[in-house]
Amino acid sequence: MLRVKYLSEMEKIEYLNLWIGFKRAVEGRTMVWEKLDECWKEVFRQSWESYKNGTIPVGAVILNEKNEIVSKGRNVGYDSKCNHILAGTAMGHAEMLALMQLKKEEHPNIEKYKLFVSLEPCPMCFGSIMMTGIKDVFFAATDGTAGSSVLQDITEYIESRGVRVTKESGDMEVVQIVLQTSRGKFTPVRKSIETWEGEHRGVVSFGNKLHDENYFKIAIDNNIDISEIYNGILKRYYSESLQNAYSNVASI
Ligand SMILES: [Zn+2]
16 A cells, blocks of 8 residues: 555545445445435436436425425426426526425425425526525535525625525535536536536546446436436446546556
């Protein structure tokens, strides 16, 4: 292990993170999907549904104060077959579809609800979440272009609404970036990919690799469940990245 000392501090951290991810995804007794909370499983089911329908893979779920799922939505921005009123519009975002199902009279406790989404909310969705009164928002992947967590305290009014936006674990972000990278033909996704090229370069190239292999097309043709796809992405991502990192260390 003497060779490890030639790694930079950043490389050491990256190597360690990959190793921890590998242990979790490949050697764990329970697969990573099975460890997700039910709301996150539903978020990724929605995201995969969008992918299958040819649009940007993003899913959203809203829980009430008893932690029951009261609403869910998926991106329909490029879904030509969907007959939802927002399908094919710039407003067809997962959060919008989930939020517009909640009538005020039927949800008097909406201020205690939580929203979960696979991609950081854009300004439109952040604004809509804020106006409904929902205060807790959790997302899986950062969006370096449209992501609007920074709006939380931009004006006195917005700050007074008390929306808290929190980023969740790295595994979910890996899966979301891989799925979205495979939909790089859409301009907004391409812009997000550019921002991921920095911190998540390895994830983006892995996403491109799976896309070139027709990994997702084969999954759709064979009706593979998102639980298997989720576990499969992480298992391959961590084992291949670790292998690459190891060969870099070994070649020093
Ligand atoms: Zn949005």
